Amino acid sequence: MKPSSPQRQLAGLISEIRSVQLERYEQPGFSAELYDRVLPQVGQVTRRSLETLESLEEQLEGIEAGEESPAWWDRPDAETAALEPVRDLCFIARVEIRPLLEQLERSASHGPNGNGQASAWGPLLQIERVQIALTNGLCAVESGLARLLGRSSETQHVDLLRASLDARRMTLKFRRGLTQAQREHPESVEARLRTAGTLIVRLIGRDEFKTLHLSDRLLARDLRERVLDWFRTQDVKAGERLWEEVHAFAILLSRLNERSELIRHDLLTVHRLLPVLETCEPQQPPSAKALELLDKILGRDDRLDTLCETGALTAEVAGRVRHVYEALTEGRELTSEISVVPFHEVAT
Known part of the structure; x- marks a missing residue:
């Protein structure tokens, strides 16, 4: 059987890591399953990704050195200088991914600490960082390799840009909704928080919400509950402080522009x-x-x-x-x- 090409291997690894859905584990009661099933699964995909990147880097070095070419290499006329950018992408991806794997393995070895859902937040954040690093790194390598080989990319369906653009418009709409509430109800914290609560609920309900980072999703849910709780007491000073926290959250969301x-x-x-x-x-x-x-x-x-x-x-x-x-x-x-x-x- 003809060995799978690096392109196909990279695309498969990307599909695997993106298939891990974290929303389930953001809810109470799934901490044990996270440690028993998800952490080992993500660790395995990450290790295979590092092995694939290292192997590809070595094969490209061998091609540059004039050694026997691997079966997937069909560009004998390519200049060796064209291989260097792809090797660099492999190296950069490995450097970014390896420390994340080490952190993941430490979390897996410690296991749940008995604090319920709180013990899941650390591993969830680590898994999310691994997902982002693997997706970005492997997509970059696969796309670079596709260009080198004169082929179509097998990861074109992974539209990170479209997801980020949609998320940016979602957060902009959220921020503007708060701005409008401030303008229309400068003297009424009750009216502003009523609007804020509605906007947060809508934010959480949008499909794009899952593209936000886990820490932002957790904060949104926390603010939703705190806004609801405030209406039981309606303390004005506490309400103004809560409004400022919602405002700060809106500014925090704008930092997705750093992607x-x-x-x-x-x-x-x-x-x-x-x-x-x-x-x-x-x-x-x-x-x-x-x-x-x-x-x-x-x-x-x-x-x-x-x-x-x-x-x-x-x-x-x-x-x-x-x-x-x-x-x-x-x-x-x-x-x-x-x-x-x-x-x-x-x-x-």
Whole structure:
């Protein structure tokens, strides 16, 4: 039987790790099953992933050195320099994944500590980190290998970007809902928290909610319960503190802009957008083409969103876009800037 190609192996590993559904174990009563079944399963997939990456790296090194090529290699005319980027991707993925596996193995060896659901949060967070690292790392290697071999990627169905874009719009809608509540009910914490409770329930009920990190999902559920509890007492001072915590949670959610796939997407979009803005009349609103590109980065920067939605002139929009571009290329955090914008000033 012909051995499975590395592409097929990588795609299979990605499918395995993504098939692990954590939502079940976020509920009380499943801690033992998490330790008995899920941790060993994830550990096994992670170890096989490391073995596959190491094997692929060694095979690529052998091809570069002129050794006998593996059965899957059908590009004898390829320049050896073309192999190096894929080897680098293998190395980077292994470096990121190995310490996560070690943490996972330590958790598995300790077992449940008898504290009920609390003992599951640590392993759940570790499993989630492993899922993210494996998916990102293996997809990058598989895509690089596909390009090297002149083949179609077998992981195109793993649309990390689409999931992140949908999640960003979901969290933006949540944040704007809170902003509207602040504007409409500045003196009534009861009305604001009633709106906040509704928004949190809707957030949790959306399909995109599962694409948020576990810590964010746990915090959302905790805030939902605390908002419901507040209506039993309706203490105004406690309500204002709770409102500030909900506000802080909304800002925290905006940090999903730090996901690598969103940074790459937004950087490319802004790179295409700047020349389009240069063709627009500075003292007129941006063109339809520019607005179409701006819509693709909705949620990246609140100030830019405000300018676009209030009909600002091209000159002002272009200035903010250049700021966004500089922040993306220099590695500065635009999301941290959002946190210092007065909450009532964020556009609806």
